[in-house]
Amino acid sequence: MQISRRHFTRSALLATASSTLLATDLLSQTQSLVHTVQNGDTLGHIALKYGVSISALRKANNIPGDLIRTGQRLKIPGSNEETSSPTANTATATISSVHTVVRGDTLGSIALSHGISIGELKRANNLSSDIIRIGQNLNIPISRNSSEDLLNRVRAETARIRVRADNWKRIVVHHSAIKYGNATVYDRAHRKRGMQNGLAYHFVIGNGIDSGDGEIEVGPRWKKQLLGGHVKNYGINLTAIGICLVGNFQVTHPTKRQLNAFIQLMDWLRGEVAPEAKQFAGHRDLKGEQTICPGKNFPLAAMHARYDEKNLNIVGNL
Numbered sequence: 603m604q605i606s607r608r609h610f611t612r613s614a615l616l617a618t619a620s621s622t623l624l625a626t627d628l629l630s631q632t633q634s635l636v637h638t639v640q641n642g643d644t645l646g647h648i649a650l651k652y653g654v655s656i657s658a659l660r661k662a663n664n665i666p667g668d669l670i671r672t673g674q675r676l677k678i679p680g681s682n683e684e685t686s687s688p689t690a691n692t693a694t695a696t697i698s699s700v701h702t703v704v705r706g707d708t709l710g711s712i713a714l715s716h717g718i719s720i721g722e723l724k725r726a727n728n729l730s731s732d733i734i735r736i737g738q739n740l741n742i743p744i745s746r747n748s749s750e751d752l753l754n755r756v757r758a759e760t761a762r763i764r765v766r767a768d769n770w771k772r773i774v775v776h777h778s779a780i781k782y783g784n785a786t787v788y789d790r791a792h793r794k795r796g797m798q799n800g801l802a803y804h805f806v807i808g809n810g811i812d813s814g815d816g817e818i819e820v821g822p823r824w825k826k827q828l829l830g831g832h833v834k835n836y837g838i839n840l841t842a843i844g845i846c847l848v849g850n851f852q853v854t855h856p857t858k859r860q861l862n863a864f865i866q867l868m869d870w871l872r873g874e875v876a877p878e879a880k881q882f883a884g885h886r887d888l889k890g891e892q893t894i895c896p897g898k899n900f901p902l903a904a905m906h907a908r909y910d911e912k913n914l915n916i917v918g919n920l
């Protein structure tokens with residue numbers, strides 16, 4: 603069965619919103635995954651998205667070079683056992699984009715539970731009346747409420763571990779330099795690159811494509827309180843918490859919710875969890891890293907204004 607990327611994402615969201623039944627259903631659907639090439643896709647993007655190598659992708663589709671065309675269907679090699687993990691990951695997400703109506707739901711109760719207005723909900727679903735039916739899937743528009751708490755999941759996952767609070771001296775922000783991906787996808791890619799601890803960052807903030815917009819995913823290195831792998835300098839990796847926002851901010855801008863999530867995460871880390879992480883840097887601020895990360899459109903100056911401690915020159919100190 604052939605499934606487009608769009609279909610896959612929507613199914614994943616559906617699984618988030620409702621039962622394991624749907625998740626199981628999705629699992630059987632994703633056996634032998636097919637990616638329909640979208641405008642702007644490259645073999646590299648697609649390989650990264652599915653955690654496969656470019657050469658495996660070429661081989662599975664008999665592509666001699668790098669040329670692919672929009673609308674082309676590509677077989678994703680070895681996706682049978684692997685593709686279910688992003689779903690498992692989003693199953694605990696606090697941000698869902700589709701709500702499946704259950705008995706007792708009203709537009710009012712659904713709007714309230716997602717922090718949006720009834721009007722927004724109706725507009726997002728082209729509803730002319732207040733009538734909804736059980737089993738109906740409603741799109742949940744992104745909440746504009748900036749006071750929304752995006753840390754529920756991070757708090758819950760951190761409550762289970764003992765944070766090495768004295769170890770963390772700095773926080774470094776990155777962009778992923780690609781519009782696709784989530785913690786699971788990057789974890790797989792980093793392991794393939796030989797990083798045995800997987801995902802190089804401690805946290806990944808989604809952009810609404812492969813994880814929720816503003817969804818903060820907690821990486822294995824945070825759960826195990828391991829050093830990061832997100833900068834070249836080993837000494838900095840030892841003591842720096844890495845936060846990655848999904849997106850290529852040389853080209854696009856971080857979403858409002860991504861920035862909101864970033865600020866909430868920073869405030870929480872600094873204020874409660876890792877108060878010694880007093881230094882803040884964009885990846886490119888660090889000496890010797892030779893990168894444009896986190897991209898020209900990430901508001902790094904504004905974040906420095908917010909997070910730099912007085913008398914602390916981050917570049918000079920590193």
Ligand SMILES: [Zn+2]
Pocket residue numbers: 775776777832885893895896
């Ligand atoms: Zn970076």
